[in-house]
Amino acid sequence: MRLFAVSTALLALTSVNARSLANTSFNPLDYINPLIGSANQGHVFAGATLPFGMVKAVADSDSDSAGGFASDAGNIIGFSQLHDSGTGGANSLGNFPIWPHPNCTDDDITSCKYSSDNRRTGYFNDSLVATAGYFGLTLDNGVQAEMTVSNHTAIYRFTFDADVSLNSPVILVDVSDLEGGRVNGSASVDSSSGRLTAAGVFSPSFGDGSYPTYTCIDFQGAEVRNTGNFANEAVGTGNTSISIPDQQSLGSGGVWTQFKASQNNTILARVGMSFLSIDNACQNAESEIPNFDFDATRKAAEQAWKKKLSVISIDPTGVSTERQILFWSSLYRGFISPQDYTGQNPLWNSSEPYYDSFYCIWDSFRAAHPLLTLVDPLSQSYMVRSVVDTYRHEGFLPDCRMSFCKGYTQGGSNADVLIVDAYLKGVPGIDWDTAYEAMVNDAENEPTDFTIEGRGNLTQWKDLGYIPTHDPASPTPGNAALYTRSISRTVEYAYNDFCISVMANKTGKQNDYEKYTGRAKNWKNMFNSDQTSKVQGYDTGFTGFLQPKYENGTWAEQDPAFCSPISNPDSCYFGNTNYETYEGSVWMYTFYAPHDMGDLITTLGGREAFTNRLSFLHFSNLANIGDEQAFLPVYQFHYAGRPSLSTQRARAYIATSFNTTVSGIPGNDDSGAMGSFAVLTMLGIWPVPGQDVYLLNPPLFSEVSITNPLTGKTATIRNKNFDPSSYSSNIYVQSATRDGKAWSKNWITHDFFTEGGVLELTLGNSESKWGTGTDDLPPSLSDYDF
Ligand SMILES: *[C@@H]1O[C@H](CO)[C@@H](O)[C@H](O)[C@H]1NC(C)=O
Ligand SMILES: *[C@@H]1O[C@H](CO)[C@@H](O)[C@H](O)[C@H]1NC(C)=O
Ligand SMILES: *[C@@H]1O[C@H](CO)[C@@H](O)[C@H](O)[C@H]1NC(C)=O
Ligand SMILES: *[C@@H]1O[C@H](CO)[C@@H](O)[C@H](O)[C@H]1NC(C)=O
Ligand SMILES: *[C@@H]1O[C@H](CO)[C@@H](O)[C@H](O)[C@H]1NC(C)=O
Ligand SMILES: *[C@@H]1O[C@H](CO)[C@@H](O)[C@H](O)[C@H]1NC(C)=O
Ligand SMILES: *[C@@H]1O[C@H](CO)[C@@H](O)[C@H](O)[C@H]1NC(C)=O
Ligand SMILES: *[C@@H]1O[C@H](CO)[C@@H](O)[C@H](O)[C@H]1NC(C)=O
Ligand SMILES: *[C@@H]1O[C@H](CO)[C@@H](O)[C@H](O)[C@H]1NC(C)=O
Ligand SMILES: *[C@@H]1O[C@H](CO)[C@@H](O)[C@H](O)[C@H]1NC(C)=O
Ligand SMILES: *[C@@H]1O[C@H](CO)[C@@H](O)[C@H](O)[C@H]1NC(C)=O
Ligand SMILES: *[C@@H]1O[C@H](CO)[C@@H](O)[C@H](O)[C@H]1NC(C)=O
Numbered sequence: 001m002r003l004f005a006v007s008t009a010l011l012a013l014t015s016v017n018a019r020s021l022a023n024t025s026f027n028p029l030d031y032i033n034p035l036i037g038s039a040n041q042g043h044v045f046a047g048a049t050l051p052f053g054m055v056k057a058v059a060d061s062d063s064d065s066a067g068g069f070a071s072d073a074g075n076i077i078g079f080s081q082l083h084d085s086g087t088g089g090a091n092s093l094g095n096f097p098i099w100p101h102p103n104c105t106d107d108d109i110t111s112c113k114y115s116s117d118n119r120r121t122g123y124f125n126d127s128l129v130a131t132a133g134y135f136g137l138t139l140d141n142g143v144q145a146e147m148t149v150s151n152h153t154a155i156y157r158f159t160f161d162a163d164v165s166l167n168s169p170v171i172l173v174d175v176s177d178l179e180g181g182r183v184n185g186s187a188s189v190d191s192s193s194g195r196l197t198a199a200g201v202f203s204p205s206f207g208d209g210s211y212p213t214y215t216c217i218d219f220q221g222a223e224v225r226n227t228g229n230f231a232n233e234a235v236g237t238g239n240t241s242i243s244i245p246d247q248q249s250l251g252s253g254g255v256w257t258q259f260k261a262s263q264n265n266t267i268l269a270r271v272g273m274s275f276l277s278i279d280n281a282c283q284n285a286e287s288e289i290p291n292f293d294f295d296a297t298r299k300a301a302e303q304a305w306k307k308k309l310s311v312i313s314i315d316p317t318g319v320s321t322e323r324q325i326l327f328w329s330s331l332y333r334g335f336i337s338p339q340d341y342t343g344q345n346p347l348w349n350s351s352e353p354y355y356d357s358f359y360c361i362w363d364s365f366r367a368a369h370p371l372l373t374l375v376d377p378l379s380q381s382y383m384v385r386s387v388v389d390t391y392r393h394e395g396f397l398p399d400c401r402m403s404f405c406k407g408y409t410q411g412g413s414n415a416d417v418l419i420v421d422a423y424l425k426g427v428p429g430i431d432w433d434t435a436y437e438a439m440v441n442d443a444e445n446e447p448t449d450f451t452i453e454g455r456g457n458l459t460q461w462k463d464l465g466y467i468p469t470h471d472p473a474s475p476t477p478g479n480a481a482l483y484t485r486s487i488s489r490t491v492e493y494a495y496n497d498f499c500i501s502v503m504a505n506k507t508g509k510q511n512d513y514e515k516y517t518g519r520a521k522n523w524k525n526m527f528n529s530d531q532t533s534k535v536q537g538y539d540t541g542f543t544g545f546l547q548p549k550y551e552n553g554t555w556a557e558q559d560p561a562f563c564s565p566i567s568n569p570d571s572c573y574f575g576n577t578n579y580e581t582y583e584g585s586v587w588m589y590t591f592y593a594p595h596d597m598g599d600l601i602t603t604l605g606g607r608e609a610f611t612n613r614l615s616f617l618h619f620s621n622l623a624n625i626g627d628e629q630a631f632l633p634v635y636q637f638h639y640a641g642r643p644s645l646s647t648q649r650a651r652a653y654i655a656t657s658f659n660t661t662v663s664g665i666p667g668n669d670d671s672g673a674m675g676s677f678a679v680l681t682m683l684g685i686w687p688v689p690g691q692d693v694y695l696l697n698p699p700l701f702s703e704v705s706i707t708n709p710l711t712g713k714t715a716t717i718r719n720k721n722f723d724p725s726s727y728s729s730n731i732y733v734q735s736a737t738r739d740g741k742a743w744s745k746n747w748i749t750h751d752f753f754t755e756g757g758v759l760e761l762t763l764g765n766s767e768s769k770w771g772t773g774t775d776d777l778p779p780s781l782s783d784y785d786f
Helices: 006-014 278-288 294-309 319-334 367-375 377-392 415-425 434-443 458-463 486-506 512-527 595-601 607-619 628-640 643-657 673-683 751-755
Strands: 058-060 076-080 098-101 129-132 136-137 143-148 153-159 172-176 181-190 198-204 211-220 224-231 233-238 241-244 253-259 266-274 312-315 529-536 540-545 685-687 694-696 703-707 716-719 733-738 757-762
Touching: 058 136, 098 266, 098 540, 136 294, 136 733, 143 294, 153 278, 153 294, 172 198, 172 211, 181 253, 198 253, 198 278, 211 278, 224 241, 241 253, 266 278, 294 319, 312 319, 319 673, 367 377, 367 415, 367 673, 367 685, 377 415, 377 434, 415 434, 415 486, 434 486, 434 512, 486 512, 486 540, 512 595, 540 607, 595 607, 595 628, 607 628, 607 643, 628 643, 628 673, 628 685, 643 673, 643 694, 643 733, 673 685, 673 703, 716 751, 751 757
Parallel strands: 716 757
Antiparallel strands: 058 076, 076 098, 098 172, 129 136, 136 143, 143 153, 153 266, 172 253, 181 198, 181 241, 198 211, 211 266, 224 233, 224 253, 312 703, 529 540, 685 694, 703 716, 733 757
């Protein structure tokens, strides 16, 4: 099976070990396989998109199609232009799929299949080609479908059988989406030009409300023979429009154009999209791809990707091609979402950028956004400006947002972390006063419905310093999420308040600084020093865990291992949150005090006990690296002065859970979150989100360089004694220098990346004293007492 286009350059490279960093013929696109993570619930978008592009064209599968195409699904049901990448839960977007029939049996227009249930067909596995900016496959009906994109427009090249007797193509557009979320819609066809247009209102895949969307499809390459509409399999030849009810009332419905035999056996279909109007969809198409030039559009997309990726260079000397593909493909996925919908917002007019598909910030604040701050600060600036503008117009920062709708909140108000991370790292162009106001709003004002914005139970948060566990004797709640997750919300709110305190401090707001620093300690208020944990009947020997607590101060019960991979792993997910932790166990959440690690280590019994407990979390399979909250605990050994153990763990996860197969990521990619973990780990820098702290580890290449796009300065991290053939030999830092001077801290700040410089790590085969002293540790609200 040909998984992706193996270019000749790539084949040549497998035997080339040494390549100078200055080799300008190096093309990172040769190392991008967009199909990684398109199976096994990775839900990665595998199709054609520009960096952060609104239009994302791909073949849609008939199952597990949250990202459109799934490598492990059988049939294709359409080709659509709007998608999300890596999301869990319901299928996202996939509006207005188009479908090509090469002809209709016996040349009878009613013998073609119109509904998604009936038109679906398989494809030839060996025809599948996915590269940055391009996707193609050949359907079992013999039609080869190739697609590439500009920002708001897709262009398809459909190639048909050369035998003209089999060639009278029908191309339809269906006013539906992937999840069946249509509220209503309409479609029209122009019987002389064959232009298809459609409008629809749809429900979002993980949120409240509905959104409108529009399409405009023009053709080139064949003369129009006939036009009409369809409602499921009812065909209306000559009918030029159709009004379509909600999904429950009608499955598929839309319009079609039939063509005479196509010239050169190909038809080009140009598909413009808009969230504003049909006219705008047509204008987008006409201005972006005026001449239906497929090859030029593809080339422009490839150029955009090359430029985006060019800020990083790696020295691949001795490193396997597999590792390089893993690196570049993971980085590529970091630029797919959020999506740039600037100029397309139907909700408010603003001169600020509008980005969508923050899906969800609970996932992306941990690695994906800090990666963007590092490699694409301008885009990060637009994204932060967009969330601040959402606060201006909707009253709250988003926690999750898709298709212009409010998405469901999963824990804290983690846009606060996003903002402070950008603030501390000097991301330009942001109205920090309004950003600060928005964070304080999260901390002080409870919204009507905190499942879609802000925080809940703020009265108790302020009065008691924790989120009380719901009293089981009280009336059954309508929305369980309003009452539960008391532990995970408590620790996340504490960290969110810490982030506010940091900005208060830097902007001279003494009272706020004291208030939020105080609340940042609230993580301890649900800690019960007597709580023990048994795992599969055996006492783990660790004492002291977070524990649910009622409003009256009495402890409630939740087994600390519950909702870890070894005990009811699926019980704390969104659909069934009747528990006090979200998508993870008490074991996991007990480590969540990223700002107060000195006190956390003391609370858990000191440096050695902490290290043992953190090792136990990883080695006893209590952590699930496929869920983003496990990222930071991989690296928290740094805080106990054991950076080597972080390195070991991080590399073990890369070696066992990340690879270049279609199933090569351990969970949903969640808008590039899993990819960002891989990239940052391979670069050897772990950003602690919301702090100006990067935890240091040796990169997985002999040298990596990042050129800051704003300052033009280059930061290089170089390994000495690096073993490129292994994930586990010579991995321990013995000593380090920064610009030639000794560097003993096990972390570094963002100025290294804005100012540039060289960090040189000398590696060896055993743990050393480097980075282990109390002075070498990252900052903490409370001092380290060891
Ligand atoms: C540059 O890389 C190409 C492959 O991308 C290789 O064929 C060529 O030999 C390299 N040139 C140098 C000077 O390293
Ligand atoms: C095509 O790939 C799918 C998914 O991997 C697989 O289930 C199917 O058996 C393959 N078909 C052929 C003909 O190889
Ligand atoms: C195209 O026409 C041929 C000959 O009538 C027929 O065998 C084939 O099934 C038709 N294709 C479709 C998609 O109907
Ligand atoms: C897509 O939009 C971005 C942001 O406006 C712009 O910088 C870029 O040039 C556009 N790309 C193409 C290929 O038009
Ligand atoms: C479609 O649904 C939206 C949202 O409910 C509504 O505002 C609009 O009037 C409906 N359009 C039609 C044509 O029914
Ligand atoms: C068909 O092919 C010819 C020769 O390659 C080319 O000049 C012409 O533009 C093509 N027509 C279409 C519609 O692609
Ligand atoms: C097409 O138009 C005719 C005449 O108005 C109507 O009877 C028929 O139901 C329409 N078909 C569809 C699928 O809308
Ligand atoms: C934005 O401005 C345009 C042009 O003035 C107007 O047509 C549109 O209704 C405005 N949109 C909103 C949401 O106010
Ligand atoms: C938490 O907030 C919800 C929504 O306002 C409320 O119904 C619930 O009673 C609160 N929980 C407690 C323990 O007060
Ligand atoms: C505290 O509240 C819980 C839940 O209502 C109840 O079970 C427990 O008995 C109360 N404890 C005390 C000391 O009143
Ligand atoms: C900022 O924090 C430092 C250190 O805790 C403290 O001394 C200073 O007063 C704070 N600044 C403000 C404005 O609160
Ligand atoms: C590839 O990664 C997936 C996801 O973590 C894992 O299940 C699978 O075992 C890995 N495959 C190999 C060959 O390492």
